[in-house]
Amino acid sequence: MAGLVKVACVVVMCVALVGAPLAEAITCGLVTSNLAPCLAYIQTGAPPSPGCCNGIRSIIQAASTTADKxxxxxxxxxxxxxxxxxxxxxxxxxxxxxxxxVPYFSTSTNCARIRF
Structure with missing residues (x-):
């Protein structure tokens, strides 16, 4: 029984570690993959999908510093x-x-002037 408890504890710790978000630097790959569902809206103006809006939210949450933004x-x-x-x-x-x-969704934005 004690061995089973130890195994269960190890499994719980592994699940917690795998499920824990890792600090991740913002990359263009991350940005484009999160915003890929927005392409139809960008091209046609069709209503944004939930995936598009969720992608934007994910990017905003990940971009916590001025440099990230x-x-x-x-x-x-x-x-x-x-x-x-x-x-x-x-x-x-x-x-x-x-x-x-989000004030910087435009090609005319001067990204160097973004300060948060």
Whole structure:
């Protein structure tokens, strides 16, 4: 019985470690993968999917420092040029359509001026 309790404790600790979020640096890959569900909205103005809005929320939560926010901004700007059918007006409207306040969803944003 004592052995079973020890095994159960080890399993619980492993699950807790695997489930614990790790501090992760913001990368353009992370930004683009989280925002990929927003591409239809950016191209056509179709209502944003829940995946799009959740992706934006995830990026906002992950970008906790000024440097992180500037990275997100720069990634958005560089990704915009690669997105087929990119519409900057639609891109700027995504946060509002999702009920989220994010001031840097535009290719005209000066990312170096972002301070939080």
């Amino acid at each position: 500037q990275t997100v901004c720069n990634c958005l700007k560089s990704s915009a040029g690669q997105a087929p059918g990119y519409n900057d007006r639609n891109a700027r409207a995504i946060p509002g359509a999702c009920g989220i306040n």
